[in-house]
Amino acid sequence: MSILERLFGRRTNQSATVAKNRLQMVLVQERAGRNAPDFLPLLKNEILAVVAKYLDVEDEMIKIQLESAGDTSVLEINVELDKARIKPKPAIAAKA
Amino acid sequence: MGKVVTVTSGKGGVGKTTSSAAISTGLAMRGHKTVVIDFDVGLRNLDLIMGVERRVVFDFINVINGDANLNQALIKDKRVENLYIFPTSQTRDKDALRKEGVERVMDELRDNFDFIVCDSPAGIEHGALTALYHADAAIVVTNPEVSSVRDSDRILGMLSSRSRRAERNEAPVDEFLLLTRYSADRVAKGEMLSIEDVQEILSIPLMGIIPESESVLKASNTGQPVILDKDSIAGRAYDDAVARFLGETREMRFIKAEKKGLFRSLFGKA
Numbered sequence: 001m002s003i004l005e006r007l008f009g010r011r012t013n014q015s016a017t018v019a020k021n022r023l024q025m026v027l028v029q030e031r032a033g034r035n036a037p038d039f040l041p042l043l044k045n046e047i048l049a050v051v052a053k054y055l056d057v058e059d060e061m062i063k064i065q066l067e068s069a070g071d072t073s074v075l076e077i078n079v080e081l082d083k084a085r086i087k088p089k090p091a092i093a094a095k096a
Numbered sequence: 097m098g099k100v101v102t103v104t105s106g107k108g109g110v111g112k113t114t115s116s117a118a119i120s121t122g123l124a125m126r127g128h129k130t131v132v133i134d135f136d137v138g139l140r141n142l143d144l145i146m147g148v149e150r151r152v153v154f155d156f157i158n159v160i161n162g163d164a165n166l167n168q169a170l171i172k173d174k175r176v177e178n179l180y181i182f183p184t185s186q187t188r189d190k191d192a193l194r195k196e197g198v199e200r201v202m203d204e205l206r207d208n209f210d211f212i213v214c215d216s217p218a219g220i221e222h223g224a225l226t227a228l229y230h231a232d233a234a235i236v237v238t239n240p241e242v243s244s245v246r247d248s249d250r251i252l253g254m255l256s257s258r259s260r261r262a263e264r265n266e267a268p269v270d271e272f273l274l275l276t277r278y279s280a281d282r283v284a285k286g287e288m289l290s291i292e293d294v295q296e297i298l299s300i301p302l303m304g305i306i307p308e309s310e311s312v313l314k315a316s317n318t319g320q321p322v323i324l325d326k327d328s329i330a331g332r333a334y335d336d337a338v339a340r341f342l343g344e345t346r347e348m349r350f351i352k353a354e355k356k357g358l359f360r361s362l363f364g365k366a
Contacts, residue, residue, distance in 0.1 A: 014286025019242050020293045027249050027297065034253045 036066055051079055098206040101213045102231035106247030108218030110239045111276040114312055116215035117145045118323040122338030124179035128210040134184035135227040136217035137192055143183045147319025157185040160197035166204055190223040202230050229260050233270040239277045240289040245297055272303035274337060279308045284353035304337025306330050307350045
């Protein structure tokens with residue numbers, strides 16, 4: 001291992017750096033969800049259930065955000081779709 | 097009109113009671129009439145750390161319920177002029193902190209003291225939320241460790257949304273970071289989050305850094321607030337922290353690694 005690798009490699013391998021990165025990642029999410037109303041998780045679950053009837057989606061593919069600016073709030077629902085996983089037929093049809 | 101200073105953290109075991117004892121003692125030593133209240137109902141400990149456990153007659157809950165008045169419950173410190181200890185109940189549960197009752201007691205304290213230091217319990221339950229609710233200033237005690245920093249962040253969120261100041265649309269609670277159990281050696285080795293790391297994440301003004309020190313245990317063993325131990329670095333660091341809290345500018349001390357300091361600081365911080 002060269003001196004350069006040692007100098008630079010060491011810092012990134014240090015556990016304090018890992019700690020800082022992990023904290024920053026988790027806090028970004030937590031801060032965003034902090035002022036969200038209590039019903040948001042429930043809303044997310046119900047939307048997920050409906051979407052899952054038609055499409056093959058998983059929990060992390062749905063993102064719900066409520067943003068406020070002044071007097072207006074915007075409820076943003078993003079469903080990420082994976083083409084490969086779209087069900088050939090709607091679940092209801094398949095059931096029949 | 098007195099100022100309510102809540103010492104909080106979310107996480108347990110980071111040094112809230114030690115810090116409450118030291119800071120209230122430090123404020124009184126500077127001539128401010130100060131009372132330190134234990135909000136940890138059911139798990140009374142401030143009395144032990146302050147060394148007044150044998151002098152408790154009435155407590156916070158007695159006063160809230162009107163069974164005793166403030167003067168009967170407050171314990172006057174024998175070491176420091178201007179310092180009073182307000183113990184909590186050991187037998188009741190945390191729900192005994194009724195909102196109107198606490199409000200009345202806090203108002204009475206505001207009229208009679210310069211500083212009302214509230215030692216918050218850990219967690220985010222009723223006792224902790226009550227202590228946080230009344231804060232004019234908050235000292236967030238944090239260890240350089242992931243779970244403590246995360247909990248501190250959570251508490252900061254609550255201070256801005258659930259305090260009385262927030263509820264009444266008043267000026268926000270003054271927030272101060274107190275970094276405790278800091279080990280400069282371990283930071284130099286990259287094993288511990290640095291001051292800069294924690295400050296960057298929490299982004300509130302730094303009131304002080306208390307180094308990990310044997311004198312803290314010695315102080316709690318003997319019931320002497322560590323700030324009274326002038327030989328200990330932790331005691332001197334608390335003294336600096338109190339001075340900064342009161343607006344003085346003081347350089348941070350005891351934050352450099354002791355052994356191989358120059359070499360480590362050159363290469364470790366690269």
